[in-house]
Amino acid sequence: MKQPQSIAVLGAGVMGLMAAYTLRTYLPATEITIFDRDATPQNNASNKAGGMLAPYAELDHMPQDYLGAASDSLKLWGDIQKALKTDFEFRENGSLIIAHAEDKHLLSRFSGILPKNDQWSAIQGEAIRTLEPSLDADIFSNGLHLKAEGHLHPRKAMEALRNFLPPIIQKHIVPEDIVQDFNLVIDCRGMGACDYIDDLRGVKGEILIVHNPEFHLNRPLRLMHPRYPLYIVPREGNIFMIGATIIESAESESISIRSAMELQSALYSIHRSFGDSKILEMTAGIRPALPKNMPIISMEGQVIRCNGLFRHGFLLAPVMAESLACYIQGTHTPHFDLFAKEGRDEHISQRTAFGT
Ligand SMILES: Cc1cc2nc3c(=O)[nH]c(=O)nc-3n(C[C@H](O)[C@H](O)[C@H](O)COP(=O)(O)OP(=O)(O)OC[C@H]3O[C@@H](n4cnc5c(N)ncnc54)[C@H](O)[C@@H]3O)c2cc1C
Numbered sequence: 001m002k003q004p005q006s007i008a009v010l011g012a013g014v015m016g017l018m019a020a021y022t023l024r025t026y027l028p029a030t031e032i033t034i035f036d037r038d039a040t041p042q043n044n045a046s047n048k049a050g051g052m053l054a055p056y057a058e059l060d061h062m063p064q065d066y067l068g069a070a071s072d073s074l075k076l077w078g079d080i081q082k083a084l085k086t087d088f089e090f091r092e093n094g095s096l097i098i099a100h101a102e103d104k105h106l107l108s109r110f111s112g113i114l115p116k117n118d119q120w121s122a123i124q125g126e127a128i129r130t131l132e133p134s135l136d137a138d139i140f141s142n143g144l145h146l147k148a149e150g151h152l153h154p155r156k157a158m159e160a161l162r163n164f165l166p167p168i169i170q171k172h173i174v175p176e177d178i179v180q181d182f183n184l185v186i187d188c189r190g191m192g193a194c195d196y197i198d199d200l201r202g203v204k205g206e207i208l209i210v211h212n213p214e215f216h217l218n219r220p221l222r223l224m225h226p227r228y229p230l231y232i233v234p235r236e237g238n239i240f241m242i243g244a245t246i247i248e249s250a251e252s253e254s255i256s257i258r259s260a261m262e263l264q265s266a267l268y269s270i271h272r273s274f275g276d277s278k279i280l281e282m283t284a285g286i287r288p289a290l291p292k293n294m295p296i297i298s299m300e301g302q303v304i305r306c307n308g309l310f311r312h313g314f315l316l317a318p319v320m321a322e323s324l325a326c327y328i329q330g331t332h333t334p335h336f337d338l339f340a341k342e343g344r345d346e347h348i349s350q351r352t353a354f355g356t
C-alpha cells in the first residue's frame with residue numbers, strides 16, 4: 001500500500017488511541033487526526049475496564065491461537081510505558097487464581113485447558129501466602145499462579161496516550177463524513193459502529209471500585225466460583241477494581257441491585273475487611289463483541305475497521321495496532337492473519353471488499 005499522507009482515527013477508546021500511537025511510530029511522515037464524540041471519553045468500554053493483561057487466564061474465553069499475540073501485547077505495553085515516561089501502573093507480576101475448598105474442581109478443570117509449559121504452576125498454602133500475604137491461606141489453600149501475565153491502570157494508560165497524541169477533535173461522525181478528506185479512515189468506534197457491522201453486539205460488564213486500606217494485592221486475583229466468579233485488580237493506594245458480570249445486553253450502563261449484591265458478597269468471601277471498604281464507584285460498561293467473541297481488522301475501500309475487542313481490548317489492542325500499522329506500511333506480521341481472517345470470513349457482510 002502507498003504510504004498515506006493523512007489518516008483519520010475514529011474513536012478514542014483503547015483501540016483508537018493505540019492505533020493512533022502505533023501509526024505515529026510506524027509512519028512518522030503521516031498526519032494523524034483523532035475524532036471522538038467526547039474530548040476525553042469517559043463513557044466508553046475502555047474507561048470501565050479492569051486492565052488485566054491475562055493471556056493465560058483468558059483461555060476460558062479466547063482460543064489458544066491468540067496466546068502468542070496476547071503475550072506479545074505485554075511487551076508492547078512495557079515499551080509504551082517506558083517511551084511515554086509515565087507510570088500507568090503497568091506491572092508484570094502475573095496473576096493468581098483461587099477457589100474455595102468446595103470448588104477446588106474448578107481449578108483442576110481450568111488447569112486442564114492451560115498449555116503444558118512452565119508459565120504457570122499449581123500452588124498450595126504457604127506459596128499462596130508468600131505471593132499474597134493478605135489472603136487467608138487456610139481458606140484458600142489451592143491456587144494457580146499464572147506467571148506470564150500483567151495488569152495496568154486503564155484510565156491512566158489512556159490519559160498517558162492522549163497526552164502524547166494530538167488533541168482529540170470532538171465530533172460525532174461516521175466514516176462517510178470524512179472519507180474524502182483523508183487517505184485512510186481507521187474506524188475504532190466500538191459499539192458506535194453497530195450500524196455498520198451487522199453482527200456487532202454489546203455485552204454488559206458491571207464493576208465496583210473500592211478503597212480498602214486493610215487489604216493488599218500484588219497482582220490480579222481471580223476467584224473461581226460456580227455462580228459468582230469474580231476478579232480483583234489492584235490499583236495504587238489500596239484501591240481495587242472488582243468485576244465483572246457478563247450480561248448479553250447493550251441496554252444500560254447502570255448496575256442492577258442483584259449484580260451489586262452478588263459482587264459484594266463474593267468479595268466479602270475473599271476477605272472480611274471488604275465489609276468495611278468504601279465504594280468509590282459502581283458502574284457498568286458495554287463490551288463490543290462479535291459472534292466468535294474475537295476482534296477483527298476488516299477493510300472496505302478507504303475504511304479499515306478494528307472492532308469486536310470484547311473482553312480483550314487492553315490485552316489485544318497493542319498487537320492489533322501493530323498489525324494494522326505493518327499492513328498499511330506494506331509489511332506483514334503473523335498476527336495480522338489472526339485478526340484479518342475473522343474479518344474476511346464472516347462478520348462484515350457483503351459490503352466488505354477485503355484486500356482491496
Ligand atoms: C467491565 C469491563 C471490564 C473489562 N476488563 C478488561 C480487562 O481487564 N482487560 C482487557 O483487555 N479488556 C477488558 N475489557 C474489555 C475492553 O474494555 C474493551 O474490549 C475495549 O475497551 C474496547 O475498546 P474500543 O476502543 O474498541 O471501544 P470503546 O472503548 O468503547 O471506544 C470507542 C470510542 O468510540 C467513540 N465513538 C463511538 N461512536 C462514535 C461516533 N459516531 N463519532 C465519534 N466517536 C464515536 C466512543 O465515544 C468511544 O470513545 C473490559 C470491559 C468491560 C466493560
